[in-house]
Amino acid sequence: MSLPIPPWRIKGVEPVPAPTSEERVSALEKAQGNLFHLPSHAVTVDLLTDSGTGAMSQSQWAALMEGDESYAGSRSFHQLEKSVREIFGFHRILPAHQGRAAEEILFGTFGRKGGVVVSNHLFDTTTAHAHHVGMETKACVVQEGLWGGNFDLGLLENQIREGNVDLLVATVTCNSTGGLPVSLKNLRAVYEIARAHHIRLWVDMARIAENSYFQWKAGEGESPLACAKATCDLMDGGWMSAKKDGLVNMGGFIALRHGEHYEELAERGILSEGFPTYGGMSGRGMASLAVGLWEAMDERYLTHRIGEVRDLHDRLAEWDVPMVSPGGHAVFVDAGAWLPHLKPTDFPGQSLALALYLVAGIRSSEIGSLLAGRDLSGEQIDAHGEYTRLAIPRRTYTAGHRYFVSEAFRILAECRESIPPILLAKESPSLRHFQSTFERFLWTPSQFAKN
Numbered sequence: 001m002s003l004p005i006p007p008w009r010i011k012g013v014e015p016v017p018a019p020t021s022e023e024r025v026s027a028l029e030k031a032q033g034n035l036f037h038l039p040s041h042a043v044t045v046d047l048l049t050d051s052g053t054g055a056m057s058q059s060q061w062a063a064l065m066e067g068d069e070s071y072a073g074s075r076s077f078h079q080l081e082k083s084v085r086e087i088f089g090f091h092r093i094l095p096a097h098q099g100r101a102a103e104e105i106l107f108g109t110f111g112r113k114g115g116v117v118v119s120n121h122l123f124d125t126t127t128a129h130a131h132h133v134g135m136e137t138k139a140c141v142v143q144e145g146l147w148g149g150n151f152d153l154g155l156l157e158n159q160i161r162e163g164n165v166d167l168l169v170a171t172v173t174c175n176s177t178g179g180l181p182v183s184l185k186n187l188r189a190v191y192e193i194a195r196a197h198h199i200r201l202w203v204d205m206a207r208i209a210e211n212s213y214f215q216w217k218a219g220e221g222e223s224p225l226a227c228a229k230a231t232c233d234l235m236d237g238g239w240m241s242a243k244k245d246g247l248v249n250m251g252g253f254i255a256l257r258h259g260e261h262y263e264e265l266a267e268r269g270i271l272s273e274g275f276p277t278y279g280g281m282s283g284r285g286m287a288s289l290a291v292g293l294w295e296a297m298d299e300r301y302l303t304h305r306i307g308e309v310r311d312l313h314d315r316l317a318e319w320d321v322p323m324v325s326p327g328g329h330a331v332f333v334d335a336g337a338w339l340p341h342l343k344p345t346d347f348p349g350q351s352l353a354l355a356l357y358l359v360a361g362i363r364s365s366e367i368g369s370l371l372a373g374r375d376l377s378g379e380q381i382d383a384h385g386e387y388t389r390l391a392i393p394r395r396t397y398t399a400g401h402r403y404f405v406s407e408a409f410r411i412l413a414e415c416r417e418s419i420p421p422i423l424l425a426k427e428s429p430s431l432r433h434f435q436s437t438f439e440r441f442l443w444t445p446s447q448f449a450k451n
Contacts, residue, residue, distance in 0.1 A: 003307045007300035008395055011058065017041050019361050025442060028357065033422060033438030035353060035363050044361030045401050047390040050329045051206075052098075052243035052250055054394030057295055060247065060288040067284025072275055076283040079290040080253070087225065087293055088205070088232040090255035092262050094269050097280030099206055099241025099252045103129040105269050106202075106239060106254065109261070111135050112166065118159050119169040120151045121176040121384065123204060124371055126169070128430050131376060135166070141177050143384055146214070146325060149174030150186040153193065160197050168194050171204040172211035172231065176367060177384055179207070179309075179327030181214035184221070184230055191234040203231065203238035205255075209245040209296040210328030213306055216299075225297045237261075244329070247292030247394060251285050308392055311399070315406035319413040329391055332367065336386030339419055344369045344386055346421030350433075352388040352412075354441050355419045360408035365389050371433045415445045 019027065019042050031037035035048060046053065056064075068075035077095065084093050096102040103126055113134030120141040122130070130137050140155035142148060149172065159165065170190065172182045194201040212227035221227035232238065235257065242251040254269075256262055266276045273280035281289075295301060306328060313326040316333070324332040335348040342348035349366035356362045365371075368386035375381050390405065412419075420443055428435035 003311045003399070004300075004304050006304050007298070008057070017044055017361070019044065021358070021444075024358055024361055025444070028354065028441065032425065033354060033441035034433075034436060035357060035365065036434055038357075038363060042361070043357075043363045045397065045405060046363050047330075047392065047405070048363045048365050050244060050391040050393050051241060052248070053396065054247055054249075055396050056247060056249070056288060056292070057395075059295070060291045063287040063291045064284040067282060067287040069283040072277055074277050074283045074286065076286040076290070077277040080286040083290040083293045084253065084255055087228060087297065088208075088238070088255060089229050090232060090238065090257055092256040092259055094254040094256075094262075094265055094273075094276055095279035095281045095286060096239075096252045096254065096269070096273050098243060098250060099123075099204075099239060100125040100129070101273055101280055102239035102241075102252050102254045104272060105265055107133050107135070108272075109264050109268050110167065110200075114164060115166040116159075116162075116164045117167045117169060118156065118165050120149055120171055120182060121174050122169060123171060123175055123206070124373070124431060124433075126171075126204065127373075131430070134376070136164075136376065139384075141174060141384070143177045143180075146180070146218075147183045147186065148177050148180030148325065148327075149182040149211075151182070151190050153186075153189055156190065156193060160193070160199070165197070165199055168199055168201045169204060170201065170231075170235070173207045173214075173328045175207070175329075176371075178324030178332040178387070179210075179329045180325065181211045181328065183218065184215050184227060187231060187234050200236045201234065203235045204240075205232070205238045206241040206244040207328055208232075208240070209302060210306065212297070213302040214328065223297075224299060224302055228297065242289050242292070245293075245296045246289045247296050248285065248289045251281050251289050253279070305394060308397075308402070312390065312392065312402045312405060315402060316409050318406070319409050321409055321413070324385070324387065331390040331392075332385075332387040333390065334385060335366075335368070335388045339416060341417060342419070342421050344383065348386045348421075349388045350438070351419050351422050351441075354422065355412060355416075355443055356388070356408055358443055359411055360404065362390075362405055362408055365391065366433060370436070373430070373432050418445050419443060 027042035111133030212224040215227035322334040349368035372381040
């Protein structure tokens with residue numbers, strides 16, 4: 001595709017590290033094969049996550065300077081509440097320092113042992129919070145084509161008939177299946193099913209602006225803003241890690257359609273996050289988020305944002321790299337297909353991520369069997385794919401950086417058959433991709449020894 005002109009220009013720059021191959025090997029040894037444990041000065045292009053890694057605008061920095069740090073009744077809180085109400089239609093909010101803090105409050109309040117949460121596919125921290133309170137999680141995602149984040153409606157009905165379903169969650173976009181969107185048509189059908197069975201329907205809205213872009217381009221609304229509002233009109237409530245489509249480096253909130261359950265949630269939030277009008281966020285953080293939520297809905301911004309993902313996808317396709325259809329925030333390389341000599345138990349997504357770092361200092365993340373982890377009985381959860389995710393920070397990297405990434409894949413394409421399996425050395429019991437360590441992860445073929 002033809003990438004449109006960026007709707008922003010650069011006003012400040014940050015030096016990019018350039019560790020040598022020897023320094024990369026040393027850094028990975030110290031990190032024991034876990035890319036989350038690398039220091040940032042050992043990373044040249046950081047595509048580990050798009051969460052909290054983007055650049056704020058001049059308007060956000062200006063708003064930050066006007067933040068009201070009052071403990072109670074902060075002006076910045078009311079600015080944030082106003083933005084959430086006008087964009088999404090939710091009337092009550094509870095700030096939190098990030099999305100997983102909102103999840104802790106939600107599942108700590110509503111969760112029950114033996115209950116079931118059904119979703120298209122939960123984010124990994126959401127799954128961990130549900131499991132922590134003894135709830136079972138079930139996914140019923142279509143995972144094919146443009147709308148690969150859609151609910152499989154037949155499977156959803158079957159899972160509800162099995163009983164004990166307390167909550168339906170729509171994750172938009174659906175990170176674990178390639179960052180693919182969920183259509184409004186599908187969400188309306190899910191809404192009707194939820195109402196027929198008297199089940200609460202909530203939305204994980206971390207990337208709702210990007211999801212709304214796809215809905216808008218498919219003709220489901222007159223603008224991304226209209227599509228976001230239409231999505232939230234179907235929901236009883238939602239929560240947001242604002243480090244994604246809030247365009248801030250830290251922050252989040254719980255949003256409620258009406259005041260129902262507000263007191264219960266606020267009571268728990270006071271214990272873990274803070275008073276309901278700041279809830280783990282500073283006044284300046286809330287002020288910059290109030291602006292960022294609007295900027296994320298801008299049509300020019302979203303067109304370029306999604307275009308960046310498509311551009312990297314098309315560059316890698318030149319080297320015949322198998323990938324999921326390009327979604328909203330990342331390119332998902334199908335490591336299982338590209339490295340057929342590795343089994344899911346070899347964690348091919350992690351193996352490829354480690355090779356990519358050793359080749360060029362590019363940090364990415366595994367989205368596959370390693371991330372999927374184990375269920376409540378200790379059995380490995382079947383992953384929907386063995387992916388290496390290249391998450392693109394918002395308003396941060398240029399076309400030159402994407403060319404650098406594509407050149408690394410060109411090198412890997414010549415020697416991918418020699419990328420080795422890895423073994424878990426220490427397995428973390430929860431969210432194991434964050435804390436686990438690995439064996440047999442070093443790889444130094446001659447193709448890049450001099451890079």
